[in-house]
Amino acid sequence: MEQISSVKNTKVKEWNKLKTTRGRKKFGSYLIEGRHPVREALDAGIEYQYILVVDVEEDVDIVKRVDDERLIILSEEVAKHLSDTINTQGVFLVGTISDEDWSLPTSFKGKWLILDDVQDPGNIGTMVRTADAAGYTGVVFGNGTADFYNPKILRSMQGSQYHLILKRANLLRLIPTLIDNGMPVYGSLLSKDATAYDKVEGSSDLGLIVGNEGNGMSPELANLTTANLYIPIKGKAESLNVAIAAGVLMFSL
Amino acid sequence: MEQISSVKNTKVKEWNKLKTTRGRKKFGSYLIEGRHPVREALDAGIEYQYILVVDVEEDVDIVKRVDDERLIILSEEVAKHLSDTINTQGVFLVGTISDEDWSLPTSFKGKWLILDDVQDPGNIGTMVRTADAAGYTGVVFGNGTADFYNPKILRSMQGSQYHLILKRANLLRLIPTLIDNGMPVYGSLLSKDATAYDKVEGSSDLGLIVGNEGNGMSPELANLTTANLYIPIKGKAESLNVAIAAGVLMFSL
Structure with a gap:
């Protein structure tokens, strides 16, 4: 069990860089902050390198679940330095980014939400x-969409x-593959040339693409879908x- | 046309208080900030007391629409002081809060969204x-719900x-009145004792209550509704x- 009390410590410098996309890419790891999120991550059995805590007494339930080599005690100053929040709880997890993120299932089943350049x-x-509440199987983060190890996204996924x-x-590669394998993939467009969403029958396997906040789905993708849907705006x-x-x-x- | 360059000016002090619920109540007015929001407010023909601008040239289209007594030129310093944003555009409108907000229509028609203690x-x-996009007639802000002159709410209503x-x-008074007048009012509850929402037929006149982010709708209200709906959570x-x-x-x- 290591103790770190300097913000100039090499590990601290590395962890601090995990707040950026570039840093996460370089080190292949990411940071989870907060008592509840860290407990959830441990419950889910995710791969991690370290658990960082300030107060061993207060977080004894977390500390008990970590072997000594992966437990690090931080000073409050270091915790504040690493924190992405105003009042840090002084509990962090350094997770390992999986190579599996890019390896797609050999056969896509169920319902998938697909994010195209969502910011x-x-x-x-x-x-x-x-998507979780609607019983979806998964979410694909497409080109341009922020990566899911972004601290703000991690927090808001709850x-x-x-x-x-x-x-x-x-x-551009995934959509044709899905359709070739018999899965309908629906785009969403703000256009009356598209199909009204309530005219389409749901199915147990499908893909649903949503696009960028300002510009919508990319036109290249819209050309590849089974159909593009719109929600009629009444007001x-x-x-x-x-x-x-x-x-x-x-x-x- | 008045010019104001001191943050200690009486009017500026008053306007600055319009950022708080208390200040808006005291002075019966509220502040709209930003070029686009002010244009929209003018287009909608709302009642107002003043338009405040920093740069008459840049906002000549707005300035042209105001009579001289209601136009005030602010220094950049005063605009920054009044602003609720990081980079102010230097355009504000001081609107008049209507007494009508609390006077309910004699007969409620159409679809109404009703907010109970939403924060x-x-x-x-x-x-x-x-609600606008879904063709609703109006929104009722109930007890405990933030008031709609709150600058953040004004901004996000777009x-x-x-x-x-x-x-x-x-x-507690409105719901029984609506139901007595033949309008169904549906609550929303996170409970499987409620009715699944897709089992209910829509109608052209109805009320739909949504509740507090953490606690949901108040139990007193839930007892008054025509039915309470829930969305089945699959995941x-x-x-x-x-x-x-x-x-x-x-x-x-």
Whole structure:
């Protein structure tokens, strides 16, 4: 069991870089912060390198679950330095990014939400939670979509990441493969040329693509889908929030 | 046309207080910030006392629409002081809070979203936009729900406040009145004792209550409704985000 009290410690410098996409890519690891999220991660049995705590007494239930070599005691100063929140609880986990994230299932089954260039971490987290609640099998993070080890996305998924399969993929390659294998893939478009969503029968296996908050789904992808759906807007609102649209579609299909 | 360059000016001090519920109550007015929101407010023909701008040239289209007595030129310092954002555009409107907010229509028609103790400004704004898109007539802000002149709520409604009727009411009194007048009012509950939402037929006139983010709808209200609905959760998610739940229900009913 190591103790670290300097923000200049090499490990601390490395962990601090895990807040950025670049740092996570370089070191192949990511940071989970907070008592409840760390407990959830341990419950889910994820791969990790270290658990970091400030107060062993207060977090004795977490400490008991870690072997000594992977437990590190931080000073409050170091915890504050690493924290992404205003009041840190002083509990972190350094997780291992899996190579499996990019390896797709040999056969896709069930319902999959597919994110094309979605930007807002809160929207992404909410959509993952909604997919979980709607009984979806997994979520594919496509090109341009923020990666799911982003601390804000991790926080807003509230544990749903452990109930679903999360994958990353090049969607221009994935969509044709899915369709070739007999899975219908629906796009969502803000266009009356698309099909009204309530005119489509749901099925037990399907893909549903939602696009960027401002620009929607990319036109290249829209050309590849089985059909593109839209939600008829009855009032004068210009558009629906992307997470709301995804929720309405997921519960309808 | 008045010019104000001191943050100690009496008017500036008053406007600054409009950021709080208490200040808005005291002065009967509220603040809209930003070029697009101010244009929308003018387009909607709302009642206002002043338009405040920093740069007359840049905002000549807005300035042209205001009579001289209601136009005030602010220094950049004052604009920064009043602003609720990091980079202010230097355009504000001081609106008049209407006494009508509390006076309910003599007969409620159409579909109404009813908010019981909803707290998060972003959730409230998203729900108002969704109600607009779903063709709802109005939104009732019940007891405990943040007031709709809150700057964050104003921002997140993105203009939908001008497409719908927004009202405030004591829900314990309102709900029985609606039901007595023949309008079904549905609550939403996170309970399997409630009715699955897709088992209920929509109707052209109805009320739909959504409750607090953490605690749901108040039990007193739940006892007053025509029926209480729930969205069956298929996965392991503990709950849906309140705005997603409201979206699924509004588009389904």
